[in-house]
Amino acid sequence: MKIPPFKEHNPPDNLGYWTNKKTGEKYGGQYISPLLIPNLKKVETGFKKAMKNKKFLADLEEQLVNHIGIVTPILRSKELEEIAGGEKKVGKIFLKRTDLHHDSSHKPVSAFSSVFFAKHILKAKKIITETGASMNARAVASACAKLNLSVEVHIGALDAEKVSLNKDITELYGADIKVCHDSTKSLLPAMAAALRSWQSDPTAMYVVGSVCGPHPYPLMVRTFASIIGRIAKKQMKDLIGKSPSTVFAVCGGGSNLSAISYPFYNEKSVDIFGIESAGKGIASGAHAATITSKAPIGILLGARSNVLMDADGQVDPSETEASGLDFSGTGPEICYMASTGRIKFRATTDKEAQETFLMMCKKTGILPAIEACYVIHAALKEIKKRKNPKENHLIHLCGSGESNVARMLKYKKDNE
Amino acid sequence: MNKTFQRIFAKAKSENKSCFVGFVTGMDPDYESSKQILIELSKYCSVLEIGVSFNTSTSDSSIIMSANDRAIKSGAKTEKIFQLIKDVKREITSDTAFVTMGYLNQIHVYGIERYIEDCKKSGVDGCIVVDSNNEAPEDDQIFKELTKNNMAFIKLIAPTNDSNYIKQSLKKCSSWVYIVSYAGVTGSKDVNLNNVKKLSKMIRKQSKIPIGVGFGIKSLDDVKKASKLADLVVCGSSIVEKIKEGSQNGLDSKNLAQFVGQYVKQLSEGVKH
Numbered sequence: 001m002k003i004p005p006f007k008e009h010n011p012p013d014n015l016g017y018w019t020n021k022k023t024g025e026k027y028g029g030q031y032i033s034p035l036l037i038p039n040l041k042k043v044e045t046g047f048k049k050a051m052k053n054k055k056f057l058a059d060l061e062e063q064l065v066n067h068i069g070i071v072t073p074i075l076r077s078k079e080l081e082e083i084a085g086g087e088k089k090v091g092k093i094f095l096k097r098t099d100l101h102h103d104s105s106h107k108p109v110s111a112f113s114s115v116f117f118a119k120h121i122l123k124a125k126k127i128i129t130e131t132g133a134s135m136n137a138r139a140v141a142s143a144c145a146k147l148n149l150s151v152e153v154h155i156g157a158l159d160a161e162k163v164s165l166n167k168d169i170t171e172l173y174g175a176d177i178k179v180c181h182d183s184t185k186s187l188l189p190a191m192a193a194a195l196r197s198w199q200s201d202p203t204a205m206y207v208v209g210s211v212c213g214p215h216p217y218p219l220m221v222r223t224f225a226s227i228i229g230r231i232a233k234k235q236m237k238d239l240i241g242k243s244p245s246t247v248f249a250v251c252g253g254g255s256n257l258s259a260i261s262y263p264f265y266n267e268k269s270v271d272i273f274g275i276e277s278a279g280k281g282i283a284s285g286a287h288a289a290t291i292t293s294k295a296p297i298g299i300l301l302g303a304r305s306n307v308l309m310d311a312d313g314q315v316d317p318s319e320t321e322a323s324g325l326d327f328s329g330t331g332p333e334i335c336y337m338a339s340t341g342r343i344k345f346r347a348t349t350d351k352e353a354q355e356t357f358l359m360m361c362k363k364t365g366i367l368p369a370i371e372a373c374y375v376i377h378a379a380l381k382e383i384k385k386r387k388n389p390k391e392n393h394l395i396h397l398c399g400s401g402e403s404n405v406a407r408m409l410k411y412k413k414d415n416e
Numbered sequence: 417m418n419k420t421f422q423r424i425f426a427k428a429k430s431e432n433k434s435c436f437v438g439f440v441t442g443m444d445p446d447y448e449s450s451k452q453i454l455i456e457l458s459k460y461c462s463v464l465e466i467g468v469s470f471n472t473s474t475s476d477s478s479i480i481m482s483a484n485d486r487a488i489k490s491g492a493k494t495e496k497i498f499q500l501i502k503d504v505k506r507e508i509t510s511d512t513a514f515v516t517m518g519y520l521n522q523i524h525v526y527g528i529e530r531y532i533e534d535c536k537k538s539g540v541d542g543c544i545v546v547d548s549n550n551e552a553p554e555d556d557q558i559f560k561e562l563t564k565n566n567m568a569f570i571k572l573i574a575p576t577n578d579s580n581y582i583k584q585s586l587k588k589c590s591s592w593v594y595i596v597s598y599a600g601v602t603g604s605k606d607v608n609l610n611n612v613k614k615l616s617k618m619i620r621k622q623s624k625i626p627i628g629v630g631f632g633i634k635s636l637d638d639v640k641k642a643s644k645l646a647d648l649v650v651c652g653s654s655i656v657e658k659i660k661e662g663s664q665n666g667l668d669s670k671n672l673a674q675f676v677g678q679y680v681k682q683l684s685e686g687v688k689h
Contacts, residue, residue, distance in 0.1 A: 015551055031520055031547040033475040035574040035599055037581060182481045183471045189481075195474045200600035202576055299521040299547070299554075300472060312493045313525030315472045 001071050003061060004230045006051070006223060009266050010333065016215020017304075018336035025297065025339060028332035030214040032302045035199045043205070044216040046121045051223070053121070060116050061227075067146065068108050070227060072097040074235045074394075079364045080376070084383045091391035093383065094244065095366075096232045096260060098398050103139050103169075105324075105369060105399035106228060106256045111139035111207060113224035118205035119147045126204040130154040130194040132187030133323030134166035135399065136209030141173035151175045152204075154194040156186040159323065165403040184317040188328055191301050210253025211331030214302025218331050225259035228396075233263045236394060245391035246271045248379040250371050250398060252288060252325035254334035257343070260396040265342065274334065275378040277320035278347035288318035290330040291338045292347040298329075305332040321350035321407075324371040324399070346382065348374040354411050357401065369399030370408070418568045420513040420541040421591040424462045425626055425647065427511070428687075434643035435462035436684040437628060439517065439652030441483035442466045442500055443492035444659055449669040450487075453659065454504040456677035458512045460684040463648065464504075465544070468497050468518030475546050477601040479653045482660065494526045498538040505539045515570060517544040520554055528554060532561040542568025542591055550584045559588040570594050570628070575611040579618055586619070592626040592648055593619060600631070602653050607632035612645050639686030651683055 012018050017026040030040060050056050064070040075095045084090045098106045111129075118124040127149050131137035137153040144151040153175045160167070160179045171177060178197070182189040191213075198206045208217045211225070236244050247264055249257040251274035264270040279287030287293060290306045298307030300315060308316040308328040318328045330338075337343040348356075356373035360366050368376065379395045401408070417425075428435050438461040443450045454464055469484035469492050476484065501514055516535060523531045523545060535543060543562060548555045550571075562569045568591030573582055576599055586593065595615045598608040612629050619627060629642045630650030642649045655676060662675040 026553070029552055030549050031552060032549065033546050033574070034572045034581065034585070035475070035576055035596060037549070038576045038578070182478060183485060188472055192472050192474050196477070196601045199475065200604065202599055296525075299519075299524055301474060302547070307521075309521075309525070311525070312495075313522040314470070314488060315521075 001231070001234070003227065004234055006226065006230065012215065012219055012333070016219065018333055020336060020339045023339065027305055027336040028215055028218060029304050030302060031299050031304070032214045033199065036195070039198060039202050040214055040216070042122065043220070046117065047216050047220050050117055050121045056120060060113055063116065064109060064112065064227060068102045068112055069100065070109060071231055072100045074232065074239060077364060080380065083363070084380050088389050089387055090383045091245070091389050091393060093393045093395065094236070094239070095395050095397045098228060098396060099368060099372070099400040103142055104402065105135050105139070106225065106259050107135045107209065108139040108142065109228055109259065110221045110225040110255060111136060111209070112143040114207040114220070115140060115143035115147055115149060118207070119149055122205050124203065124205035125149065126201065127151045127207050128194050128198050128201070128204050129207040129209060130187065130190040131209060132156070132159055132190070132326050133403070134164050134170050135324055137170040137175060138166045138173070140207050141170045141175040144175070145173045152197060153177050154180050154190040154197065156184070156190045157181045158185040159187065159190070186317060187326055188315060195301065210255040210327070211258045211333060212253045212301060212303060212329060218303065218333050221255055222258035222262055222333060225255055226262040228259040229261060229263040232260055232394065236392070240392050243267055243270050244394040246273065246393045248273045248275065248375050248393065249396040250275045250325065250375040251330065251334065252277070252327045253329070254331035256396060256398040257334060258331065261343065265337070272343045273378065273382060274338070274343045274345050275375040276345060276347045277322055277325040277374055278349045279320045281349055282347060286319035287347070288320040288325045288327060289347040290328070291335065291345045300329045303332045305329055305335040321353060322371045322374065324369065325374065346378040348377045352377045354408065357404070357408055358412060366397070367401040368397055369401045370404045372397050372399055418541050418566055418591045420511065421568060423511055424513055428462060428647070432689045434646060434687040434689070435648045436639070436687045437461060437463040437465055437648050437650040438655055438680050439465040439467065439650060440655060440659065441469055441480065441487050442497040443487040443490050444483040444656065445486045445663040446490040447496065447500060449663065449672050451500055451503055452669040452673035453676050455507050456673040457680050458504070458508040458510050459677070460681045461512060463513045463515060465515045465517050465650065465652070466497060466501060468494055468516055468522050470519040470522055473519055475601055477604045477653060479656055480602050483656045494522055494531070498534045501538040501540060513541040514539060515542045515544060515568070516540055517546070520545055520548050523558070524554060528557045529561055532558070532565060532567065536565045536567065540567065542570050544570045544572065544594065546572065550588065555588070563590070568592065572596055573615055573619065575599055575608070575615065582618055583622055586623050586625065589625060592628050594628045594630060594650070595646070597629055597631045602631060605632050607638050607642060609641055609645060612642065616645060636683055636686045639683050643687045643689065649687055655680060
């Protein structure tokens with residue numbers, strides 16, 4: 001398959017801001033200690049160079065195709081169409097099978113690309129990254145093993161304590177795992193710890209697991225990750241002769257939403273939906289729904305974006321069953337797209353996602369990541385509401401659920 | 417230059433010494449202890465730098481992060497830090513400058529104009545905002561408000577910064593500039609005096625602004641060596657460690673203040689030339 005080349009159609013300004021012209025609100029930027037400014041400039045210059053380097057891009061694409069297995073199928077799911085009311089009522093439903101990637105999620109795409117960039121453009125010897133559910137850590141550690149770079153992974157003490165297949169695999173790939181005992185002992189302080197570690201070792205390269213962090217990370221991660229959407233867009237054209245009517249993706253930090261939806265930003269006929277975790281319900285306060293809960297603008301981990309925080313600016317911990325969505329902010333470009341209304345947001349509770357997980361296993365024979373179940377639930381609800389037999393819906397099945405098996409089996413037994 | 421800093425620098429010059437800057441996290445371990453510690457430290461410090469806690473800071477070592485956690489647990493909020501400074505200032509007689517150190521999110525949430533107004537009302541003489549990038553619009557606004565109120569905007573310069581970055585920082589920097597002695601987080605390594613020499617030289621090519629040095633200064637010897645190179649010597653993490661030690665040993669606020677005060681008194685003697 002010939003993969004369409006990347007086209008920039010939503011650039012931030014030179015300082016890394018996306019500005020909402022109506023409200024004047026800025027998203028993004030580079031809020032960081034002076035120590036890290038030169039590192040960021042180096043990444044920024046290197047990234048610009050990389051995007052013009054045809055050999056680098058071709059070599060990277062070859063690796064993504066053959067090592068990550070990025071050309072995953074798009075599956076028409078008649079089972080989900082039936083559940084939503086039948087093709088004659090709601091149209092066709094397609095699943096982008098990103099769960100079939102090497103290391104079983106969308107993360108390896110931006111992780112491998114970032115590590116490949118660090119090795120070949122920045123000539124870095126060491127990679128620093130952070131993780132929550134260890135999906136990013138696993139992907140980065142795998143890339144570092146293949147490309148012969150050392151890797152330091154920062155993980156919150158609470159996340160580290162959880163029995164996790166991904167964490168074990170990360171260790172087998174050879175990562176040096178640093179447990180962080182600060183603050184909420186979760187992804188957020190782990191990310192802060194990774195940034196602090198980078199300050200002490202400017203020759204290393206920091207790899208961010210999502211479209212977050214200071215400029216140029218949000219831009220770079222979504223650019224690398226969007227190859228998923230470019231392939232999906234072409235596949236949909238081959239399948240139905242046009243782009244889909246809707247694109248649905250789950251949103252924590254926003255990397256998998258960016259990955260699938262970025263190539264559709266300019267196509268106004270495509271409705272894009274970002275689905276957040278409503279946890280125990282938005283009203284309970286225990287959730288990870290930054291946009292849906294209308295969280296205010298804050299400055300978190302180097303960027304201006306919507307942040308779950310208290311009235312004094314202390315960041316509130318997010319709460320959700322899905323570790324991959326357990327984040328108190330959302331990437332700046334996504335917040336900007338939400339503010340303009342281009343991306344519409346919905347939220348699914350943990351309970352709804354868990355029920356969807358069981359339904360997917362039983363009715364479709366697919367073991368989805370729990371993260372993907374938030375989007376499948378919300379998509380089915382939205383598709384039923386739209387009730388348009390002429391529509392074609394694309395849902396991003398962003399990961400596989402091996403690491404959710406133990407908890408989901410317990411949930412199943414507890415609820416029988 | 418801010419008036420308090422003018423007087424402090426003149427006094428230090430007449431006494432042939434550098435200025436000692438003591439850092440503590442505001443309300444660590446609690447309001448009353450922090451108040452007593454600051455009152456005690458004002459006897460030995462020309463400048464008191466007070467940390468406004470942020471639970472997701474990106475440049476503090478675990479020593480300061482733990483202090484932030486203790487302060488937040490004891491109810492630290494931006495407003496309360498201002499109250500603390502007011503209370504301390506009411507009880508001290510020394511001519512000590514007060515500086516707040518924090519992250520932009522707190523100031524942004526509080527409102528930049530309101531934050532600086534309340535700094536002024538509380539008797540704060542200047543601000544350090546660790547993650548305020550020179551090019552960010554918020555940085556321009558902070559600079560504008562501080563200048564309007566004749567308060568210091570203390571910028572950090574790191575060993576990784578080049579002369580262009582220094583030039584850009586010095587444009588907005590006032591009263592003094594803060595040299596970070598090594599690439600790393602607060603208190604994680606030993607002070608690097610070679611970096612200080614190199615950066616001082618680069619700064620001196622562009623400005624006569626007083627120079628402060630911090631990061632890794634934790635012994636009397638460090639203070640002595642640093643004060644030969646700088647107008648101000650900042651000591652933070654090791655003071656915060658003393659607060660933790662005394663507090664873990666169950667000292668009450670008065671005794672904790674004495675315990676930390678003795679340590680700072682001994683350190684501060686190193687600033688004499």
